[in-house]
Amino acid sequence: MIPLRIKISLFLIPAIVIGLFETLRNTLLENILPTELGNWLTACIDAGVIALVARSLFLAYANKERELSQERASRAVMEERERLARVLHDQIAQSIFYSGVQVSAAKAKFQQGRHGDLERNLNDVLLSLREIDENVRQAIFNLKQDTIEGSNFRQRIRLFLDKTLSEKSISWDFEMSEGDIALSPADQVQLFGILQEAITNIVKHSKATRVAVRLMSKSADHTHWVFSIHDNGVGFNVQTARDGRYGMEIMASRARDIGADFFVESETGNTKIRVTR
The missing domain is CATH 3.30.565.10 (Histidine kinase-like ATPase, C-terminal domain)
Incomplete structure (x- = not known):
């Protein structure tokens, strides 16, 4: 929102300044300042006063834009971190659970003396652990990336x-x-x-x-x-x-x-x- 004081200033200050100049022009400067030059001078003063008053408006607008941009950047970072959290849960947690199941199966087969099946279970566990390692490394790398504007x-x-x-x-x-x-x-x-x-x-x-x-x-x-x-x-x-x-x-x-x-x-x-x- 534009501050009320800036809105009032945009209306009142140019009007007051031009009113004072026109009063001065038509009294003290009436015989000194030619009409055409006075008109141009009035226009220049009007533009200058508006530019000075509007500067505050432009600065307020720029600050708001900067704040919105930072907010968008922060929200994007948070959304990305939430996605990575889902990856950690969905992929890595599931892989760990699967590895636990395979270890339990390998233990049972070892107790039963089924060494051929045991080797296959252990190979599956190794593959699962390698996948977990890759996913963890990738997640850490992603978290280290600078995603700010x-x-x-x-x-x-x-x-x-x-x-x-x-x-x-x-x-x-x-x-x-x-x-x-x-x-x-x-x-x-x-x-x-x-x-x-x-x-x-x-x-x-x-x-x-x-x-x-x-x-x-x-x-x-x-x-x-x-x-x-x-x-x-x-x-x-x-x-x-x-x-x-x-x-x-x-x-x-x-x-x-x-x-x-x-x-x-x-x-x-x-x-x-x-x-x-």
Whole structure:
């Protein structure tokens, strides 16, 4: 809300100043100041007074915009942390529970002397523990990422791709349009979340050797853009991938949250995820 004193000042101060000047002009300066010059001088004084008074309004508006931007950034960070909490609960807690079941089964088979079955159970436990380790490391890495407004989105993407793909010997490249693409803090959080989900799928399931990530502007004012993730892996059946295994619904939901469209195309050697707005 605009303070009442600023509203009153915008109406009264210019009127009072111009009234005083016109009174002075038509009395003491009547024979000194030409009419045409007086008119121009009145207009200049009027504009100057309005600009000075409006400065307070502009400063108040700028402060409100800054506060709203910080609030949006904080809300985006909180939403991302809530998502990570769900990941920890849904994926890691379930994996730990499954490992416990397998350990109990292995103990029973050891007592029964079924060593062949025991080895298979222990191998399942090892695989589950490796998955837990990967998920925990990924969650910690995500929590360390700076998601507040002003962070360099380009650098964050490069750091994530290098950390996640280079360690797996998967080559990658990233391209982003020159200039400032109009991305709010919430946009950045959701796009980064989509990238994390897609790259995790690529590492776990695709057997890809190359990944390309693009964020390209499609309009002069940079408000329309396309974010794409392309790999050369084995691909998958898009129609049957809605069972939660690949997180397609999660990525689609993230895109909807920022008013964008989500598309997936996949065949052997060519899988592409696109988010467009």
